[in-house]
Amino acid sequence: MFRYMIYLGILLLLVGGYLVIRKWVDQRVEKNTDTEVVRENEEYLGTWASKSDTGFTLFRLHRGGKLTLRLVHYPATDTTTIAGTYVYAGVEGGNNIKYFPRLYTFNEKGDTLFNYYIRYLTKYDMTIDQVDKMILSPNNVFDTMAFTFYRIKQ
Amino acid sequence: MKIILPCTRFILLCLLLSSCKSNSNKRAINPEDLDKAAIAEQQSTPGQVRSTLNAAELIALSACKDLPCVQLFMKDRSSDFVHAKKGEFASMYRSAVTDTSGKSLVIPMSTLYVTVDAGADWRMAHTVHTKTLSDQLLQEFAAVKFQLSDSVYSNKSTEFKYHYRSAQYPGLVLSQTKTFAPWRARGLYYTVTWPCYVFELYKGE
Numbered sequence: 001m002f003r004y005m006i007y008l009g010i011l012l013l014l015v016g017g018y019l020v021i022r023k024w025v026d027q028r029v030e031k032n033t034d035t036e037v038v039r040e041n042e043e044y045l046g047t048w049a050s051k052s053d054t055g056f057t058l059f060r061l062h063r064g065g066k067l068t069l070r071l072v073h074y075p076a077t078d079t080t081t082i083a084g085t086y087v088y089a090g091v092e093g094g095n096n097i098k099y100f101p102r103l104y105t106f107n108e109k110g111d112t113l114f115n116y117y118i119r120y121l122t123k124y125d126m127t128i129d130q131v132d133k134m135i136l137s138p139n140n141v142f143d144t145m146a147f148t149f150y151r152i153k154q
Numbered sequence: 155m156k157i158i159l160p161c162t163r164f165i166l167l168c169l170l171l172s173s174c175k176s177n178s179n180k181r182a183i184n185p186e187d188l189d190k191a192a193i194a195e196q197q198s199t200p201g202q203v204r205s206t207l208n209a210a211e212l213i214a215l216s217a218c219k220d221l222p223c224v225q226l227f228m229k230d231r232s233s234d235f236v237h238a239k240k241g242e243f244a245s246m247y248r249s250a251v252t253d254t255s256g257k258s259l260v261i262p263m264s265t266l267y268v269t270v271d272a273g274a275d276w277r278m279a280h281t282v283h284t285k286t287l288s289d290q291l292l293q294e295f296a297a298v299k300f301q302l303s304d305s306v307y308s309n310k311s312t313e314f315k316y317h318y319r320s321a322q323y324p325g326l327v328l329s330q331t332k333t334f335a336p337w338r339a340r341g342l343y344y345t346v347t348w349p350c351y352v353f354e355l356y357k358g359e
Contacts (some may be wrong), residue, residue, distance in 0.1 A: 038178035
């Protein structure tokens with residue numbers, strides 16, 4: 001019995017060690033390359049973009065709550081860059097649809113840029129989606145207007 | 155001991171290498187590939203864009219006189235319509251419909267109900283839930299020369315029922331009505347608070 005307890009301890013130590021090493025490496029990679037290494041339950045982090053006939057929108061959700069938003073309104077080619085902050089709220093509800101996670105973004109003055117429900121977010125271990133997706137919607141009514149953003153390489 | 159040390163190093167190296175990978179980061183694309191991703195997504199999720207049956211399909215369906223015939227016909231359209239319950243088909247595409255109190259309801263944009271009760275007269279009704287879709291469908295019928303031939307006031311539903319006929323389809327009568335009682339106490343229509351536009355097409359009336 002004691003022997004098995006030792007084995008279990010070693011296994012837990014290995015898993016714990018792996019996670020600690022992974023976190024340490026991720027932090028180093030993020031610091032040196034100025035990117036977000038996305039792990040389980042933080043799939044919202046990173047750079048997202050969407051393109052339509054009227055414009056191009058790109059935003060980066062930095063670790064720590066910082067936001068960078070870039071907009072291009074066609075046919076002009078000028079890029080408007082807005083720096084600000086964001087809040088990812090409502091995750092405590094888990095899979096309960098009453099607690100749709102929301103994404104609030106603010107500019108540097110604190111004015112709200114957008115306040116949307118996250119209707120869909122590709123999970124970390126998802127094998128169906130070839131590209132990570134985030135679907136933002138002004139409301140939680142199914143089959144109504146929504147904006148699809150794709151994860152962009154950083 | 156000679157083997158254990160390199161093995162440990164190898165395991166540590168594997169751990170380090172695997173820890174660098176992130177599934178989410180691997181699924182990222184370049185900004186110039188955004189169009190491709192959007193097209194690929196559209197192709198991978200076909201259907202669900204149709205809200206109603208079209209005029210040609212309703213004309214073809216009018217030849218059916220029992221449920222198996224309707225089921226067979228609707229089987230080919232199963233990407234757009236679901237056979238929810240015996241004799242009750244509903245469009246997969248749902249959207250917001252505003253009822254008379256101004257409340258927004260998210261419901262299928264149309265349904266196709268057929269008689270399943272033993273001994274009951276045959277009835278097949280395609281009910282559309284917005285005026286825009288109803289007008290669109292009427293226009294499709296107008297394109298194949300269906301013209302208003304009669305109107306009947308129903309005391310039961312307190313609505314006018316409009317009959318249309320076409321020289322191209324002799325014997326076929328299209329009846330269209332705006333009602334709050336499209337099909338009494340069945341499926342979606344137990345408590346109807348929004349205007350429904352019912353299309354029925356029969357031969358030899």
